[in-house]
Amino acid sequence: MAKKSTVTPLHDRVIVKPAAAEEKTAGGIIIPDTAKEKPQRGTVIAAGPGKKDEPVTVKTGDTVLYGKYSGTEIQIDGQDLLIMRESDILAIV
Amino acid sequence: MAKKSTVTPLHDRVIVKPAAAEEKTAGGIIIPDTAKEKPQRGTVIAAGPGKKDEPVTVKTGDTVLYGKYSGTEIQIDGQDLLIMRESDILAIV
Amino acid sequence: MAKKSTVTPLHDRVIVKPAAAEEKTAGGIIIPDTAKEKPQRGTVIAAGPGKKDEPVTVKTGDTVLYGKYSGTEIQIDGQDLLIMRESDILAIV
Amino acid sequence: MAKKSTVTPLHDRVIVKPAAAEEKTAGGIIIPDTAKEKPQRGTVIAAGPGKKDEPVTVKTGDTVLYGKYSGTEIQIDGQDLLIMRESDILAIV
Amino acid sequence: MAKKSTVTPLHDRVIVKPAAAEEKTAGGIIIPDTAKEKPQRGTVIAAGPGKKDEPVTVKTGDTVLYGKYSGTEIQIDGQDLLIMRESDILAIV
Amino acid sequence: MAKKSTVTPLHDRVIVKPAAAEEKTAGGIIIPDTAKEKPQRGTVIAAGPGKKDEPVTVKTGDTVLYGKYSGTEIQIDGQDLLIMRESDILAIV
Amino acid sequence: MAKKSTVTPLHDRVIVKPAAAEEKTAGGIIIPDTAKEKPQRGTVIAAGPGKKDEPVTVKTGDTVLYGKYSGTEIQIDGQDLLIMRESDILAIV
Numbered sequence: 335m336a337k338k339s340t341v342t343p344l345h346d347r348v349i350v351k352p353a354a355a356e357e358k359t360a361g362g363i364i365i366p367d368t369a370k371e372k373p374q375r376g377t378v379i380a381a382g383p384g385k386k387d388e389p390v391t392v393k394t395g396d397t398v399l400y401g402k403y404s405g406t407e408i409q410i411d412g413q414d415l416l417i418m419r420e421s422d423i424l425a426i427v
Numbered sequence: 428m429a430k431k432s433t434v435t436p437l438h439d440r441v442i443v444k445p446a447a448a449e450e451k452t453a454g455g456i457i458i459p460d461t462a463k464e465k466p467q468r469g470t471v472i473a474a475g476p477g478k479k480d481e482p483v484t485v486k487t488g489d490t491v492l493y494g495k496y497s498g499t500e501i502q503i504d505g506q507d508l509l510i511m512r513e514s515d516i517l518a519i520v
Numbered sequence: 521m522a523k524k525s526t527v528t529p530l531h532d533r534v535i536v537k538p539a540a541a542e543e544k545t546a547g548g549i550i551i552p553d554t555a556k557e558k559p560q561r562g563t564v565i566a567a568g569p570g571k572k573d574e575p576v577t578v579k580t581g582d583t584v585l586y587g588k589y590s591g592t593e594i595q596i597d598g599q600d601l602l603i604m605r606e607s608d609i610l611a612i613v
Numbered sequence: 614m615a616k617k618s619t620v621t622p623l624h625d626r627v628i629v630k631p632a633a634a635e636e637k638t639a640g641g642i643i644i645p646d647t648a649k650e651k652p653q654r655g656t657v658i659a660a661g662p663g664k665k666d667e668p669v670t671v672k673t674g675d676t677v678l679y680g681k682y683s684g685t686e687i688q689i690d691g692q693d694l695l696i697m698r699e700s701d702i703l704a705i706v
Numbered sequence: 707m708a709k710k711s712t713v714t715p716l717h718d719r720v721i722v723k724p725a726a727a728e729e730k731t732a733g734g735i736i737i738p739d740t741a742k743e744k745p746q747r748g749t750v751i752a753a754g755p756g757k758k759d760e761p762v763t764v765k766t767g768d769t770v771l772y773g774k775y776s777g778t779e780i781q782i783d784g785q786d787l788l789i790m791r792e793s794d795i796l797a798i799v
Numbered sequence: 800m801a802k803k804s805t806v807t808p809l810h811d812r813v814i815v816k817p818a819a820a821e822e823k824t825a826g827g828i829i830i831p832d833t834a835k836e837k838p839q840r841g842t843v844i845a846a847g848p849g850k851k852d853e854p855v856t857v858k859t860g861d862t863v864l865y866g867k868y869s870g871t872e873i874q875i876d877g878q879d880l881l882i883m884r885e886s887d888i889l890a891i892v
Numbered sequence: 893m894a895k896k897s898t899v900t901p902l903h904d905r906v907i908v909k910p911a912a913a914e915e916k917t918a919g920g921i922i923i924p925d926t927a928k929e930k931p932q933r934g935t936v937i938a939a940g941p942g943k944k945d946e947p948v949t950v951k952t953g954d955t956v957l958y959g960k961y962s963g964t965e966i967q968i969d970g971q972d973l974l975i976m977r978e979s980d981i982l983a984i985v
Binding site: 805806807808809810812814845847851871873875882 | 932945946949950957959960978979981982983984985
């Protein structure tokens, strides 16, 4: 389970923990690290308060989908996380 | 028929299931996969609530036309879908 | 005559049927297909409802002029049409 | 004199008939067609109604100056005209 | 003195007569035409009425400073002038 | 500890003192200067008053995360600092 | 001391006299002209009235910091000055 973050995103930013990339292909073949596709699915770890008159819709614990190149990679407490604007989030699963 | 999605698009996003590409040309010749044109027609699987004061116009089940390079490809429950902003949708058929 | 379309453009989009390109030059010489200039004149087949507080000005049946590279080519009921924003339309003839 | 156009420009568009390029230099030398500078002066043939709360300032018959690469070339009733936004017009002479 | 122009700039445009480029360097050496720096100082010949709720600040006769590549060159009554938006004017001397 | 700055940022600017880059890798190997990654973590030294109706959220002493290429490097009282807009700050730790 | 300018910046422009570049390095070595870094610190010589509802914050005499490539170089009364928008000013020292 994703550890609750002690980091507070500013404004409409959201911190997302990307889901672990699948280690095996559908046929059961183990794929090397570089061939793994970056996941586009993750769990919201922390969400900012939103912008003026526009509160953020997602909340901690939501599983979300996001664009392939969305967000900035940051490392907090040893975890590789992404911080992105809520507008980079496409949908809640 | 398109399976109802359990994914909720954020704001003005819409999830569209592209129509299957035509397997045969008008003359009945079977065309290989790479030569098929990406369809620009699909079915709305899920639509977000819209933006502030601007509800989304399309609804689940609508057949829509969209631009050739619109949307981000996502895979949900094994289906290849597109998620796009409603402004990328050109018309309802 | 242009067939009435069963497609409803979204927001401020307009569907235009381009006028047939002239088959002969002024001197009566038949020009091959690739040398024909794309027409910039067409007939409105369908117009969207417009944007909030900004209804669309053109209406079905209007002959309009538009920029050379305006619009997206779509095929509806076997007709090659263009779908564009009303702001791409320059004038009503 | 410029013939009154039967074309109605949309919104803030203006149709301008470019002034004929000078056939002779100041010294009386006749210059070939390709060496003639595109004129930046023309006569307003038709003006649109303007945008919401912003009527168009120029009117049919005005001689106007415009930027070198302004407008789209269109042919109406055999005349080579330019259609441009009023914001491309620099001044009324 | 700058001749009063019969040209009326539209909206927030201003017509400026560039100051003559200095013919001599500080040391009295006459410099050839191509080595002269384009002046960034000129006299306002005519100013438009401004935009909605934003009248133009400069007035005819003001000496103004403007950016090196500001404005469009136009020729009116044999004078080489510049027409620019008031926002291209940096200061009144 | 970060010395209080005598510099007042304008509007929504924030002055940040970047955290010192780690001198050793996790395995204890000392890394040369050029191989050190620019930190993305720092301490707020001074924050501007914000923009009209939008006060700045961060305050002096906050530890913040920011994007890799955010801000302009400035030197104040011998310290290498960054000055950035508050919108470049991703989160408060 | 900076001479009071007789130039009035328009709108939100500010005229800044860059601080003289340091002639010696910390170790006392005299550096040639081309190796001197452009200063990012200067004194406000004149400030415009600001934009509608947004008066300018800096005032004549303020020492300010600005971005490396901010502003346009102008020469007034033999002084090399910079004219920039107030938004290019980062902080008041």
